[in-house]
Amino acid sequence: xxxxxxxxxxxxxxxxxxxxxxxxxxxxxxxxxxxxxxxxxxxxxxxxxxxxxxxxxxxxxxxxxxxxxxxxxxxxxxxxxxxxxxxxxxxxxxxxxxxxxxxxxxxxxxxxxxxxxxxxxxxxxxxxxxxxxxxxxxxxxxxxxxxxxxxxxxxxxxxxxxxxxxxxxxxxxxxxxxxxxxxxxxxxxxxxxxxxxxxxxxxxxxxxxxxxxxxxxxxxxxxxxxxxxxxxxxxxxxxxxxxxxxxxxxxxxxxxxxxxxxxxxxxxxxxxxxxxxxxxxxxxxxxxxxxxxxxxxxxxxxxxx
Amino acid sequence: xxxxxxxxxxxxxxxxxxxxxxxxxxxxxxxxxxxxxxxxxxxxxxxxxxxxxxxxxxxxxxxxxxxxxxxxxxxxxxxxxxxxxxxxxxxxxxxxxxxxxxxxxxxxxxxxxxxxxxxxxxxxxxxxxxxxxxxxxxxxxxxxxxxxxxxxxxxxxxxxxxxxxxxxxxxxxxxxxxxxxxxxxxxxxxxxxxxxxxxxxxxxxxxxxxxxxxxxxxxxxxxxxxxxxxxxxxxxxxxxxxxxxxxxxxxxxxxxxxxxxxxxxxxxxxxxxxxxxxxxxxxxxxxxxxxxxxxxxxxxxxxxxxxx
Numbered sequence: 217x218x219x220x221x222x223x224x225x226x227x228x229x230x231x232x233x234x235x236x237x238x239x240x241x242x243x244x245x246x247x248x249x250x251x252x253x254x255x256x257x258x259x260x261x262x263x264x265x266x267x268x269x270x271x272x273x274x275x276x277x278x279x280x281x282x283x284x285x286x287x288x289x290x291x292x293x294x295x296x297x298x299x300x301x302x303x304x305x306x307x308x309x310x311x312x313x314x315x316x317x318x319x320x321x322x323x324x325x326x327x328x329x330x331x332x333x334x335x336x337x338x339x340x341x342x343x344x345x346x347x348x349x350x351x352x353x354x355x356x357x358x359x360x361x362x363x364x365x366x367x368x369x370x371x372x373x374x375x376x377x378x379x380x381x382x383x384x385x386x387x388x389x390x391x392x393x394x395x396x397x398x399x400x401x402x403x404x405x406x407x408x409x410x411x412x413x414x415x416x417x418x419x420x421x422x423x424x425x426x427x428x429x430x431x432x433x434x435x436x437x438x439x440x441x442x443x444x445x446x447x448x449x450x451x452x453x454x455x456x457x458x459x460x461x462x463x464x465x466x467x468x469x470x471x472x473x474x475x476x477x478x479x480x481x482x483x484x485x486x487x488x489x490x491x492x493x494x495x496x497x498x499x500x501x502x503x504x505x506x507x508x509x510x511x512x513x514x515x516x517x518x519x520x521x
Numbered sequence: 522x523x524x525x526x527x528x529x530x531x532x533x534x535x536x537x538x539x540x541x542x543x544x545x546x547x548x549x550x551x552x553x554x555x556x557x558x559x560x561x562x563x564x565x566x567x568x569x570x571x572x573x574x575x576x577x578x579x580x581x582x583x584x585x586x587x588x589x590x591x592x593x594x595x596x597x598x599x600x601x602x603x604x605x606x607x608x609x610x611x612x613x614x615x616x617x618x619x620x621x622x623x624x625x626x627x628x629x630x631x632x633x634x635x636x637x638x639x640x641x642x643x644x645x646x647x648x649x650x651x652x653x654x655x656x657x658x659x660x661x662x663x664x665x666x667x668x669x670x671x672x673x674x675x676x677x678x679x680x681x682x683x684x685x686x687x688x689x690x691x692x693x694x695x696x697x698x699x700x701x702x703x704x705x706x707x708x709x710x711x712x713x714x715x716x717x718x719x720x721x722x723x724x725x726x727x728x729x730x731x732x733x734x735x736x737x738x739x740x741x742x743x744x745x746x747x748x749x750x751x752x753x754x755x756x757x758x759x760x761x762x763x764x765x766x767x768x769x770x771x772x773x774x775x776x777x778x779x780x781x782x783x784x785x786x787x788x789x790x791x792x793x794x795x796x797x798x799x800x801x802x803x804x805x806x807x808x809x810x811x812x813x814x815x816x817x818x819x820x821x822x823x824x825x826x827x828x829x
Contacts, residue, residue, distance in 0.1 A: 391671065392660070392664055392667035392668050392671055393668070393671075395653070395657055395660055395661050395664070396661060396664050396668070398650070398652070398653060398657075399650050399653065399661040399664075402650045402651065402652055402653070403648055403650060405583065405631065405648075406644075406648045406650070407632075407650075407661065408582070408630070408631035408632040408635065409581060409582075409631055409632070409634075409635050409641065409642060409731075410635060410661050410662045410664055410727070410731055411632055411635040411636040411662070411664050411665040411731055412632055412661065412664045413632050414632060515652075
């Protein structure tokens with residue numbers, strides 16, 4: 217039981233990170249109908265910006281860890297959002313009305329370009345961040361000598377995710393930007409006829425997705441303490457899987473999918489073998505898609521006339 | 522409903538000159554010139570494939586016309602005086618708002634046509650945001666106002682008082698239109714769940730929430746039963762009376778067309794073949810020929826008769 221509780225905590229932490237990245241995939245898919253394969257790299261860039269920001273803040277003498285982390289979070293969200301905007305503007309918008317595969321190929325190209333850019337400018341070796349937040353609670357001292365612990369870092373990750381998700385849901389459900397975005401998702405041309413600037417709304421979607429990915433990037437960095445130019449690839453594929461599992465296009469689905477993928481991975485590694493954790497996650501995806509082709513919370517595709 | 526007496530007060534709102542839309546070899550609209558007067562309900566009729574919807578698509582920014590000019594004047598037709606300068610100056614409008622502004626619709630992107638030129642439309646095959654509630658559909662239509670009031674969302678997130686007020690006003694306006702179309706009880710249902718006739722009314726209400734000066738309706742009576750189309754007539758006349766608005770109407774239902782329109786333009790093969798009051802149109806042999814068709818060997822007789 218103790219072991220189970222520990223895995224649950226670990227799984228939720230990992231799942232939070234996947235969920236935040238998955239939202240970027242699902243939002244972009246919802247509004248422009250393309251899979252932004254460069255989104256994993258946006259997450260990676262967010263982590264790098266966060267790392268540089270934290271180290272710079274420490275160097276500037278801001279050593280209060282909560283303040284430094286908060287500032288780094290704001291800086292990472294702003295700058296990564298800018299990256300997201302630039303990627304859409306340069307690589308995707310010119311091809312928006314092109315044939316269906318063009319944006320997909322561009323996205324893969326963009327993904328490689330961003331990886332290479334970071335590898336060249338930051339070096340290919342992995343970058344460590346010394347643990348900034350240590351310690352935690354010990355929830356129970358099991359009879360078997362197995363202690364369930366909940367680190368402060370895990371609490372921060374889960375709480376931040378919940379807070380960011382709440383703000384994000386408010387944005388989507390109750391602001392005029394959110395309504396415009398959902399309108400664009402359903403019928404872009406009609407939204408334009410209602411006075412919605414569709415190009416700007418799509419840009420903002422990329423910015424928001426990138427900002428959320430950078431939150432995930434900062435948490436990934438602080439949790440694992442090491443990043444390299446390649447972290448975006450695996451995390452991106454997992455988050456994409458999470459978005460598909462939850463039902464691509466569905467925002468609650470992305471979060472649910474993220475949590476499930478995180479839990480499956482951690483539990484599989486905990487009870488069976490760590491080598492096959494990815495196989496387990498992808499197998500569950502395959503099984504779910506066979507029985508529920510539109511994912512757990514996805515709506516079946518409605519053909520627009 | 523032809524109202525000759527008020528002709529003097531009804532000046533030009535929309536001037537379409539030489540509008541041509543080609544799709545490859547197909548000429549859907551062919552050097553069409555057309556004028557709609559402020560305050561009128563102008564019906565556009567014609568056989569299937571005459572280019573009516575294409576014409577609408579050119580006005581509302583769905584298509585970029587191959588050739589021609591589509592100019593809309595706010596305020597009065599005196600605004601058209603600024604048209605040559607705007608045309609040759611390569612501008613999209615003479616000024617962005619206020620009376621006396623003239624807009625070159627064929628140069629403007631769709632959302633600017635809705636936002637600045639204030640042209641709204643509905644569709645033959647209804648295009649509501651089916652997954653959003655009735656209220657949200659009407660709020661999206663007020664996006665321009667809300668977005669500006671919310672300081673492009675940032676103020677909205679911070680919950681500024683000015684945004685709260687703007688949002689309350691937007692909800693009031695939406696509620697007003699929901700009452701007008703008799704759907705206030707279903708404000709929080711998804712629009713896709715409404716029956717067909719109600720969806721048509723909601724689409725008109727949504728168009729009205731964008732605060733248009735020109736409302737383009739593409740077959741609003743299609744698929745309605747006689748009672749519903751009588752209600753539609755009443756709604757359109759009421760809208761026109763109460764909201765200082767001009768209406769362009771594509772319609773096949775002659776009951777609707779003859780009862781409510783002030784002027785009728787008849788299109789065939791992308792060209793305007795006749796125009797005038799309902800009485801004139803009813804008696805026009807060209808219109809009858811276009812609608813009923815005539816055998817090939819009689820075409821010349823008909824043409825001679827109508828002086829083509």
